[in-house]
């Protein structure tokens with residue numbers, strides 16, 4: 001399996017190279033040259049399989065021998081033992097033909113664990129084979145940092161440095177990062193804001209000389225392996241509800257368009273998906289595009305669903321590439337134009353997008369109302385991101401005779417403020433295995449907002 005860039009200029013890479021590459025050298029994102037295909041009979045035969053066995057079926061053709069098959073299978077089986085629910089991603093029923101797929105039973109209680117637990121292990125295996133070591137550097141405003149740290153805590157060949165704005169992440173979020181005490185894990189609290197952290201990461205990727213030859217690797221959501229890992233649960237959920245003989249509708253709380261693009265990939269691989277619903281908060285670039293064929297940046301807004309607070313959905317470029325029949329030159333031009341202002345696409349291509357996706361933007365007030373309504377109806381407590389998904393599912397679903405599955409992306413205990421605003425009388429309790437979080441020892445370096453200071457700290461702490 002080869003991977004090609006959405007902008008058509010960068011060389012094609014194999015899986016191992018794509019895993020390490022992140023962004024393509026022409027500024028594009030990597031996608032597989034073709035999508036593996038599964039027949040309805042084959043998909044039907046997965047009914048009743050455990051999560052990790054479905055994952056092996058779905059992931060193997062993408063890896064395509066870049067990691068030895070027995071090793072890959074062992075990695076996948078080990079990965080999903082870190083989830084606290086035996087079904088890994090269990091389905092919960094809200095109403096007839098209405099379901100929630102709980103993706104938050106991993107170590108950090110959000111869906112990013114599904115991909116980052118696997119990514120850390122895959123990277124470590126590939127690096128061991130190549131006798132190489134890398135440094136992961138990232139900035140976080142909360143969720144992604146802890147999922148990346150948990151994904152890498154046992155990696156022999158990776159040192160990871162996560163920057164967060166000092167005293168500007170919630171205590172749960174900070175402790176989820178700083179209580180991981182493994183020798184390769186480094187938390188840096190920068191005396192600045194999130195943008196300062198992100199700028200330092202960007203500057204460090206641009207000039208890596210401070211690391212004396214160790215390459216920097218990014219684990220943000222443009223990494224293809226993250227999308228690949230997320231394709232699995234679309235298949236897993238569908239076969240439990242009668243797929244592929246029944247068509248499924250999915251509603252996906254969306255920020256960078258990574259999770260929902262995985263749903264599109266599942267459809268391309270043969271899963272009958274009738275509708276994919278894009279659910280956004282007030283940061284609604286995708287909903288505005290779907291409503292009027294105009295892709296336009298606006299100001300960033302802070303909402304009760306902070307993990308979806310984005311200005312631009314970076315993975316949407318992969319969808320635009322598909323809508324343009326994989327014309328890399330057209331996408332390079334479109335993204336260039338987008339730097340200078342709003343863009344539109346040809347009406348036939350836009351019609352295709354409207355065929356595939358529905359969309360809804362949900363504000364904070366409605367988010368709270370949905371949390372309260374679902375709690376009253378079924379005593380089920382949604383987190384604010386998942387609530388946006390459920391609201392969009394209810395308003396946008398085409399058919400009430402077909403199942404609609406909302407992806408529940410975070411555990412409500414991660415967002416106590418939003419849940420209380422919705423009228424819940426207390427902070428939702430953390431799961432049992434995390435109830436000692438506030439007693440655990442923390443380790444974190446507090447550094448000034450100074451690139452040199454951060455880089456010196458990193459150079460001094462990487463393992464030889």
Ligand SMILES: *Cc1c(COP(=O)(O)O)cnc(C)c1O
Pocket residue numbers: 110111112143221253254255256257258259260307308385409410
């Ligand atoms: C990251 C995140 C999302 C958005 O996922 P994308 O892949 O960026 O669309 C939604 N909910 C939660 C809780 C998240 O952490």
